[in-house]
Amino acid sequence: DVKVTQSSRYLVKRTGEKVFLECVQDMDHENMFWYRQDPGLGLRLIYFSYDVKMKEKGDIPEGYSVSREKKERFSLILESASTNQTSMYLCASRVGGKNIQYFGAGTRLSVL
Amino acid sequence: GESVGLHLPTLSVQEGDNSIINCAYSNSASDYFIWYKQESGKGPQFIIDIRSNMDKRQGQRVTVLLNKTVKHLSLQIAATQPGDSAVYFCAENSAGNNRKLIWGLGTSLAVNP
Numbered sequence: 746d747v748k749v750t751q752s753s754r755y756l757v758k759r760t761g762e763k764v765f766l767e768c769v770q771d772m773d774h775e776n777m778f779w780y781r782q783d784p785g786l787g788l789r790l791i792y793f794s795y796d797v798k799m800k801e802k803g804d805i806p807e808g809y810s811v812s813r814e815k816k817e818r819f820s821l822i823l824e825s826a827s828t829n830q831t832s833m834y835l836c837a838s839r840v841g842g843k844n845i846q847y848f849g850a851g852t853r854l855s856v857l
Numbered sequence: 858g859e860s861v862g863l864h865l866p867t868l869s870v871q872e873g874d875n876s877i878i879n880c881a882y883s884n885s886a887s888d889y890f891i892w893y894k895q896e897s898g899k900g901p902q903f904i905i906d907i908r909s910n911m912d913k914r915q916g917q918r919v920t921v922l923l924n925k926t927v928k929h930l931s932l933q934i935a936a937t938q939p940g941d942s943a944v945y946f947c948a949e950n951s952a953g954n955n956r957k958l959i960w961g962l963g964t965s966l967a968v969n970p
Contacts, residue, residue: 776956785865787962795956835900844950844958848900
């Protein structure tokens with residue numbers, strides 16, 4: 746089974762803090778994704794990475810950056826957290842060929 | 858029962874009934890479609906997929922139907938069970954960009970015992 750692990754289920758941070766969300770996959774997938782999920786808005790793509798050290802902006806990259814130093818790990822960084830970044834964050838990875846993405850359990854981030 | 862996707866309506870069905878969840882997709886160039894199930898507190902989980910050269914695909918208790926003429930996708934769940942209660946998302950993949958998925962907004966399915 747594909748396993749995508751997000752390091753934290755719940756995080757509470759203060760406005761202005763730098764926040765790191767970590768994601769690890771164990772299936773040697775080349776592509777990894779970060780989404781945020783908000784009620785009524787579905788899943789919105791923040792960034793994705795198609796190889797080590799490669800990244801591409803998604804639909805809502807503002808306020809976020811990412812890091813992919815190793816194939817199995819994809820990190821989402823909030824340089825200066827703001828209250829409007831309170832959300833559920835989902836990481837996914839994808840096998841080649843079909844675009845079936847496998848998701849972690851999510852990190853619920855609250856920025857106070 | 859039936860519902861239309863792209864916003865988050867709630868479909869409520871009785872245990873044992875069949876459920877139909879609908880999705881109107883946006884891009885006529887999309888050539889691949891996926892249904893995901895998201896249970897409370899979990900990430901989305903792949904259910905079934907279909908390519909645009911097919912109009913029907915069956916899995917275990919689930920069937921996906923694709924009508925390219927009207928850009929409509931549906932997920933049918935047979936003999937719905939309480940464990941089917943979740944939010945269901947459709948997603949489409951454009952032939953020109955096979956890395957990104959375009960997601961529907963989801964439909965919440967509630968199964969009454």
